[in-house]
Amino acid sequence: xxxxxxxxKHLITATGQRVTLRCSPRSGDxxxxxxxxxxxxxxxxxxxxxxxxxxxxxxxxxRFSAQQFPDLHSELNLSSLELGDSALYFCxxxxxxxxxxxxxFFGPGTRLTVL
Amino acid sequence: QKxxxxxxxxxxxxxxxxxxxxxxYSNSAFQYFMWYRQYSRKGPELLMYxxxxxxxxxxxxxxxxxxxxxYISLFIRDSQPSDSATYLCAxxxxxxxxxxxxxxxxxxxxx
Numbered sequence: 001x002x003x004x005x006x007x008x009k010h011l012i013t014a015t016g017q018r019v020t021l022r023c024s025p026r027s028g029d030x031x032x033x034x035x036x037x038x039x040x041x042x043x044x045x046x047x048x049x050x051x052x053x054x055x056x057x058x059x060x061x062x063r064f065s066a067q068q069f070p071d072l073h074s075e076l077n078l079s080s081l082e083l084g085d086s087a088l089y090f091c092x093x094x095x096x097x098x099x100x101x102x103x104x105f106f107g108p109g110t111r112l113t114v115l
Numbered sequence: 116q117k118x119x120x121x122x123x124x125x126x127x128x129x130x131x132x133x134x135x136x137x138x139x140y141s142n143s144a145f146q147y148f149m150w151y152r153q154y155s156r157k158g159p160e161l162l163m164y165x166x167x168x169x170x171x172x173x174x175x176x177x178x179x180x181x182x183x184x185x186y187i188s189l190f191i192r193d194s195q196p197s198d199s200a201t202y203l204c205a206x207x208x209x210x211x212x213x214x215x216x217x218x219x220x221x222x223x224x225x226x
Contacts, residue, residue: 002158031212042218043159043203056213090158098212101147101166106158 003027004107006091012113018079021110023091025072031055031094032074033104034066038087049074050097081114088112118142121204121217130226134191138204138217141185145206145215148180150189153201153219162202163189194224 003026013019025032034046045058049068060066063081068074078085088109094102121138128134136150146167151159163178165171165187171178177190187206191198204217 002160004158033212033214035214043205043216045213045215048212056211058213092158094212098207098210100209101164102212103161103164104212104214106151106160108158109156111156 002105002107004091004093004105006089006107006110008110009108010111010113012115013081014115015081015083017081017114018077019081019112021076021078021089021091021112023074023076023093023107025074025091025093026105029093029095029105030072031097031102032068032072033092033094034060034074034076035090035092035106036087037090037109038084043090046076055097078112083114086112086114116141117218118215119204119206119217122220123218125221125223127223127225128194130194130196130224132194132224134194134198134222134224136189136191136202136204136220136222138187139185140187140206140215142206142208142215143182143185144208146209147207148178148187149205149207149214150176150178151203151205151216153203155200159203191222194222196224196226199223 046060048056092104153159201219205214
């Protein structure tokens with residue numbers, strides 16, 4: 001158990017809908033990361049927050065957004081869902097930010113299925 | 116061309132075999148090199164981390180980084196059925212925490 005929690009475990013929804021994925025980092029970690037894992041693209045970085053502020057952005061679609069709240073939990077919002085958004089979404093957390101190595105601890109993931 | 120290339124396998128070996136997993140990369144700015152293990156329907160967990168070039172050993176696992184060739188390896192000695200999983204290489208550079216992953220190699224160790 002990494003100490004990172006994600007809810008829900010599974011989500012099934014229809015095209016065009018909006019969903020929210022939630023992540024609670026390990027106690028004491030200030031950075032939260034979101035990754036998408038699909039069969040054809042592998043594990044891809046979406047976005048990073050550090051202590052409430054956006055820190056880095058990957059190839060995150062405009063239909064996707066995220067935020068980190070004062071209690072450090074984070075939410076990833078996916079809207080206007082398409083079939084291709086079906087994937088595993090992982091949250092990870094680390095203590096700090098770049099300027100050295102920051103080990104990232106991954107949560108168990110949320111499996112999103114868009115029908 | 117992807118920044119990190121990894122043979123997807125699958126790789127099937129008998130128990131006790133030595134396993135070699137590899138990744139190549141194109142970005143010379145990468146300085147931190149990691150191997151993650153991912154069991155089916157679980158999140159990735161860090162196995163090994165290496166900074167810059169060199170070797171690192173931890174029990175049955177050895178990680179090697181050759182920056183001149185842009186090539187990294189993970190060796191598993193005396194492989195066990197419990198090692199059956201997908202192994203992902205990951206890399207990052209000094210000024211970012213963004214991890215770039217390989218596509219993963221699926222390993223099966225049969226008794």
